[in-house]
Amino acid sequence: MSSSIAAASSIGVKANALTRVSKRAINSKPAVVCSASSKSDDVAVGSSQDAVTRRQALAAGAAVTATLGASTPALAGLLDGALDGALTLGGGDVKEKRAVNLPELQIEFISREEGYPLANGGEKGRAQQQYLKFIEPVIVANIDLPYSEYMRLALHDAGTYEVVGKKNGANGSIRFELDRPENALCKKAFASIEKIKKAVDATVTQPISYADLIAIVPHFAARIQFAKDYYEVMGEDDPNYEFLFIGTNPYLGAKMRIGRKDADGPDPEGLVPGEDASTEDLVAWFKRMGLGPNQLVMFAPYMYENPAKGLDLAVQDGTNASVANQYESQRKLGKRAPGPAVTIIKKLKDMTDNCIPGGPPYVGGDRDPNYVEYAYIRGGGEIPRVTTFGAYPGSSDLGSSKFAQKVRGDR
Structure with a gap:
């Protein structure tokens, strides 16, 4: 012992x-x-x-x-x-210590009337982009027509725009104008937009406007066709599509805007040329909208059921003919080249972003834009403040403090 x-x-x-x-x-x-x-x-x-x-x-x-x-x-x-x-x-676990020491993160939703004066334009723009990314899969899953059909519908909805006075335009009024002869070819595309809208509205807390859907669906439909054409030539395993076609990406090169308001009635008649339009009619139409030969030549193949008809009418004007030659040189590069695709998307944006009643809104210009919800947030390491979220279920969790999310173990 x-x-x-x-x-x-x-x-x-x-x-x-x-x-x-x-x-x-x-x-x-x-x-x-x-x-x-x-x-x-x-x-x-x-x-x-x-x-x-x-x-x-x-x-x-x-x-x-x-x-x-x-x-x-x-x-x-x-x-x-x-x-x-x-x-x-x-x-010990640092996350556990922080969870104990930090007050609980609290998110209290407030009304739009109370919230929108306290949030800046950048926050509202980000909330709208959250909303757009959330609905993108719903839109893509319900596209059932070639993008040319949606292009024509977008053109006819925005085609009532008058740059002098900034009246009419991309406001969803086409839904009241489908009985007009010039809009007869738009019925099929609008029926598809109706189906897409029902699917989107079933997943969000603020319904999307007809004006926005008519303007943005062609972007997604065109990208579907661009990718199909590209992979047919380059093979399904080619990794370069997104890199080459970045100019058509709605969140990068294309930078789609949403927030257009719907009209509650039809726009005036006689503002969109019909089947018997002349070259002069088409030139005057685009000039009245504040657009020019670049936009006219890009849209020409989508104006009528026969793509050649619109293009043949357009190139009878000398300026339009030179623009058409430039576009044709892009097309000669082949289906694997992004040139024609970027041109299509860019000119579509020129029309859908500018031909809006009252003119194009700048960032923060609309004090109370669509698709934005507001909340008062405090705790969890956050300074008490009013913040913005996209108007769909669960977006408040994505929009809250990243630090607080780490503490809670969400990230």
Whole structure:
């Protein structure tokens, strides 16, 4: 018995000595580190290396304590508590500590009337883009016509625009004008838009306007066709589509805008030329909308059921003919080239972004835009403030503080 006590005392003295050495190594200025020799497995001690950190020294002490406990059964029980403490020197889970120390994140939705004066235009624009990205899969899943059909519908809806006075235009009024002879070819596309709108409205908290759907669906429908044409030539495993066709991406090159308001009745008659239109009629039409030969020649193949009819009418004007030649040189590059696709998307944007009643809204120009919800947020590391979310279920979780989301374990 006395011999085991003596052994324990001896080991205790050695442990205390090791502890004092560890402390001295930490507090002394000369740095002591272990470095592996390239010639042998021996460990060399050098004073010119970085200092041992406190955590490394404590971890080494814990390892010594564990070795002593394993080699001396008499001390195993005494060292259990010390060993448990030594193995949790990391300070526990930082996320758990933050969760305890931070107040709970609270999101209180407020009315649009209360919220919109307190949020800036950039926040509102981001909320609208959240909304657009949320509905994109719904739109794409319900597109069932060639993009030329949607292009024609968009042209006829925006085609009533008058740049002088900034009247009429891309406002969804086409739904009241389908009985007019010039809009007869738009019925099929509008029926598809109706189906897409029902699908979108079933998934969001604020219904999308007809004007917005008519303006943005051609973007997605065109990209479907661009990708199909590209992969037919380059193969399904070609990785370069997005890189080459970035100018057609609605969130990058194309930068689609939403927030157009719906008209509650038809626009005046006689503003959109019909089947018997002349070249002069088409030129005057686009001029009245504030557009020119670039937009006219791009839209010409989509004006009538026979694509050649519109293009033949357009090129009878000399300026239009030179623009058409430029476009044709782009097409000669082949289906794998982005030139024609980028031109189509850019000119579509020129029309749908500018031919809006009252003119194109700038960022923040509409104090209370569509598809934006507001909330008061506080706690979770956030400074109390009014913030914006896209108008669809669950968007408040995506829009809250990233730091608070990490604390809650959402990210």
